[in-house]
Amino acid sequence: MYKLVLIRHGESTWNLENRFTGWTDVDLTPTGVSQAMSAGKLLKAEGFEFDLAYTSVLKRAIHTLWYALDEMDCTWLPVRKDWRLNERHYGGLQGLNKADMAKQYGDAQVLQWRRSYDVPPPALEPTDARSERSDRRYAELNPEQVPLTECLKDTVARVVPFWTDTLAPQIKAGKRIVIAAHGNSIRALVKYLDNIADDAIVGVNIPNGIPLVYELDENLKPIRSYYLGDAEAAAKAAAAVAAQGKA
Numbered sequence: 001m002y003k004l005v006l007i008r009h010g011e012s013t014w015n016l017e018n019r020f021t022g023w024t025d026v027d028l029t030p031t032g033v034s035q036a037m038s039a040g041k042l043l044k045a046e047g048f049e050f051d052l053a054y055t056s057v058l059k060r061a062i063h064t065l066w067y068a069l070d071e072m073d074c075t076w077l078p079v080r081k082d083w084r085l086n087e088r089h090y091g092g093l094q095g096l097n098k099a100d101m102a103k104q105y106g107d108a109q110v111l112q113w114r115r116s117y118d119v120p121p122p123a124l125e126p127t128d129a130r131s132e133r134s135d136r137r138y139a140e141l142n143p144e145q146v147p148l149t150e151c152l153k154d155t156v157a158r159v160v161p162f163w164t165d166t167l168a169p170q171i172k173a174g175k176r177i178v179i180a181a182h183g184n185s186i187r188a189l190v191k192y193l194d195n196i197a198d199d200a201i202v203g204v205n206i207p208n209g210i211p212l213v214y215e216l217d218e219n220l221k222p223i224r225s226y227y228l229g230d231a232e233a234a235a236k237a238a239a240a241v242a243a244q245g246k247a
C-alpha cells in the first residue's frame, strides 16, 4: 500500500479578505502560518515520513509546505515546484470579493464560477495588468499556455498529466510524497483519483491546512482517504469554504 498526503495551503491574505485569488501570488496570514505548523505537528505525531515534496510556484503553498516540514524537522527534503499544481486560474474574477460578486450576480452564478466542472469565469484580457503572461516564473511556457481563465476541467487537464508523468511514477518507485497545493488543484486530483462525476465535484470543498491522506493500492487506486486529526473540524472547515461564495 502507498500513502500520499495532500495539503491545501493555510489561510491566505485573500482568503481572509474573501477575494478570488487564482494565480495571484498572495501571502499566508498569521492564521495560515499556524495552520501549516499544525499540519506538520499532526503529520509528525502520526509518524508520517516523506522522501519528496511537491508544491506549486505560488508562495502560499510553498510557505505552507516549508512550515509543515519545519515542524517535522525535515526542511532538508527535496522540494519540486511546478506550475501545474497552481490554483485554478480565476480569470477576470481575480482580486474581486466573492460575497460582493454574489450580491451582484447571485449565489447560483458564483457557485457556477467557483464549483462547476466546465464553466470558466470571464477571461482576462491578455493586456490586463493582472495577467501572468509576462511573469518570468512562467518563462519556460509558451505565452498561450499561461491561462487567462480556467474551469476545473482545464485544471484537470494540467494536473492529471502531472500525476501521470511525474507523481505516479515516483510513488510507484516507493517515494513517500507530500504535496502542498491549492483548493482547486487538489479538487482536480481528488476528482481523478476518486473518479468523482462532473456534477458531484460541485459539492467538494477542501479546507485550509488539514492533511488529506490517501491510501493507494498497487495500481494507485484509492483504498481510502481521510483528513488527519478531528474529522468534524475538517468537515466544518470545508463547509465554511463552500459558504464563501454566498451574498
Ligand SMILES: O=C(O)[C@@H](CO)OP(=O)(O)O
Pocket: 015, 019, 020, 021, 022, 023, 087, 088, 090, 098, 114, 183, 184, 241, 244, 245
Ligand atoms: O480564490 C481562489 O483562488 C480559490 C481558493 O481560495 O477560491 P474558491 O474556493 O472560491 O475556488
